Amino acid sequence: MNKITTIKTEEREIRSLLDALYQNYGYDFRQYSEAHIKRRIRNRMTLSGLESISAVQQKAEQDKTFTSLLLQDLSITVTEMFRDSNFFKALREKVIPILKTYSFIKIWHAGCSTGEEAYSMAILLKEEGLFDRTTIYATDFNQHALDRAKEGFFSNSLIKDYTRNYQSAAGKESFSNYYTADHKMAIMNQALRDKIVWANHNLVTDSVFAEVNLILCRNVLIYFNKELQNKVHRLFFDSLGNGGILCLGAKESLRFCDVSGEYTEFEKKQKIYKKKY
Amino acid sequence: MKFKAIVIGVSSGGITALKTLLPALPATFGIPVIIVQHLAFNSGDYWIEHLNEACEINIKEADEKEKIEKGMVYIAPPNYHLLIETDQTFSLSIDEKVNHARPSIDVLFESAAETFNQHLIGIVLTGLNNDGALGLKKIKEYGGTTIVQDPSTAESDIMPLSAIALSPVDYILPLNKISDLLIQLEHQL
Numbered sequence: 164m165n166k167i168t169t170i171k172t173e174e175r176e177i178r179s180l181l182d183a184l185y186q187n188y189g190y191d192f193r194q195y196s197e198a199h200i201k202r203r204i205r206n207r208m209t210l211s212g213l214e215s216i217s218a219v220q221q222k223a224e225q226d227k228t229f230t231s232l233l234l235q236d237l238s239i240t241v242t243e244m245f246r247d248s249n250f251f252k253a254l255r256e257k258v259i260p261i262l263k264t265y266s267f268i269k270i271w272h273a274g275c276s277t278g279e280e281a282y283s284m285a286i287l288l289k290e291e292g293l294f295d296r297t298t299i300y301a302t303d304f305n306q307h308a309l310d311r312a313k314e315g316f317f318s319n320s321l322i323k324d325y326t327r328n329y330q331s332a333a334g335k336e337s338f339s340n341y342y343t344a345d346h347k348m349a350i351m352n353q354a355l356r357d358k359i360v361w362a363n364h365n366l367v368t369d370s371v372f373a374e375v376n377l378i379l380c381r382n383v384l385i386y387f388n389k390e391l392q393n394k395v396h397r398l399f400f401d402s403l404g405n406g407g408i409l410c411l412g413a414k415e416s417l418r419f420c421d422v423s424g425e426y427t428e429f430e431k432k433q434k435i436y437k438k439k440y
Numbered sequence: 441m442k443f444k445a446i447v448i449g450v451s452s453g454g455i456t457a458l459k460t461l462l463p464a465l466p467a468t469f470g471i472p473v474i475i476v477q478h479l480a481f482n483s484g485d486y487w488i489e490h491l492n493e494a495c496e497i498n499i500k501e502a503d504e505k506e507k508i509e510k511g512m513v514y515i516a517p518p519n520y521h522l523l524i525e526t527d528q529t530f531s532l533s534i535d536e537k538v539n540h541a542r543p544s545i546d547v548l549f550e551s552a553a554e555t556f557n558q559h560l561i562g563i564v565l566t567g568l569n570n571d572g573a574l575g576l577k578k579i580k581e582y583g584g585t586t587i588v589q590d591p592s593t594a595e596s597d598i599m600p601l602s603a604i605a606l607s608p609v610d611y612i613l614p615l616n617k618i619s620d621l622l623i624q625l626e627h628q629l
Contacts, residue, residue: 166582170554174526196531198523198551203535241536382534385504385520414504414517414532 176216194391238305242279248331253433268297269375274383275301278312285355290335302364315351382412389419396420409436442628444559447552449545451478451567453595464619467496473513476543504532516543523551539571549575558583565589567599577607587611
């Protein structure tokens with residue numbers, strides 16, 4: 164059938180495009196979930212009025228602005244403040260008491276994208292009196308997303324949702340204490356922006372950079388295939404100190420990784436794991 | 441057997457519709473069923489447990505990388521898109537909403553059409569928006585079989601009407617006739 168032949172051709176063209184992006188720019192999407200990559204490339208194809216994946220590749224070879232757009236499409240993940248308020252509630256009630264026993268705390272937010280969850284974490288630490296003795300590293304391989312995260316702007320239209328999330332996550336203050344808004348945009352407070360160390364780090368190609376007490380990596384691994392998930396879990400394991408905490412997304416787990424036996428399920432429902440001593 | 445998967449999209453009025461449709465399927469039903477139901481993001485999974493108790497066939501939330509098996513009904517988890525990979529496993533994503541929805545019916549239907557081609561049955565049930573219409577059209581284009589709930593019997597007729605308006609569908613039926621048809625189609629070669 165015609166449609167089915169088209170699909171086979173398209174899959175071949177996508178592989179070729181991903182190879183080219185890796186060879187020419189060093190960005191490696193070859194071990195990402197295919198259905199997801201296909202969807203994002205097709206969206207760009209439609210938006211740019213191109214007829215086929217091979218046309219996308221041709222344009223990517225000639226037009227740097229276009230390539231940059233394409234790389235953004237493939238690498239940005241959508242996030243929000245206090246996404247899954249039950250998770251942040253569990254963090255506050257179950258994990259913070261452990262962190263309070265340390266004199267100095269290092270947190271790694273891996274794959275922070277535009278920073279919303281890193282800011283949520285900073286707010287939580289402030290309210291729990293841990294702000295001054297904590298370093299938050301927030302990393303991503305997408306420099307554009309990191310730059311946006313650093314600026315700390317978000318659209319005014321999101322304030323209502325974020326406030327609701329904050330309140331259901333058992334926030335102790337008024338969410339409006341943490342930003343300044345005009346008619347269009349809101350900006351996170353300077354103290355919060357300065358607190359976070361934003362750094363470019365690629366989970367696929369880079370290695371351990373610090374020993375940390377807590378790793379937060381939520382809804383990033385779902386985009387990776389099993390082999391890549393396993394590799395990144397090894398990186399997390401090597402980065403966590405004994406008794407360290409690993410926080411994954413609501414639908415993620417340690418199912419497909421070699422180090423799963425090295426953790427205990429600390430808060431099963433919220434996907435919070437603790438590295439064994 | 442001809443059919444390897446059934447995908448169902450349903451929105452407002454959906455839990456009632458599924459409670460009519462799914463209990464009619466026997467425990468041995470040979471085609472996996474995959475469902476996107478639009479729900480509020482914080483709905484929890486109690487309704488799935490409840491539905492599971494009312495049915496012979498097993499119902500569970502779909503997990504990422506999970507292999508699609510017969511005798512199972514999979515539900516897209518709230519606040520994630522559900523996609524099907526060519527190796528017949530699930531992927532999840534938190535990408536932007538599509539048709540104001542996450543999970544989106546179109547996202548599931550499009551990836552299912554490309555994986556299962558003519559071995560797929562697509563069904564659009566009651567709902568208040570037009571999610572699923574494009575996806576159902578795509579299922580038809582890839583040689584699949586399409587079914588829409590008879591709009592006059594749907595709690596909200598907008599979603600069935602949008603699907604019918606966008607492309608010709610194979611069957612337009614009330615819920616109880618849809619389960620009868622699925623049981624017939626199970627053994628089609």
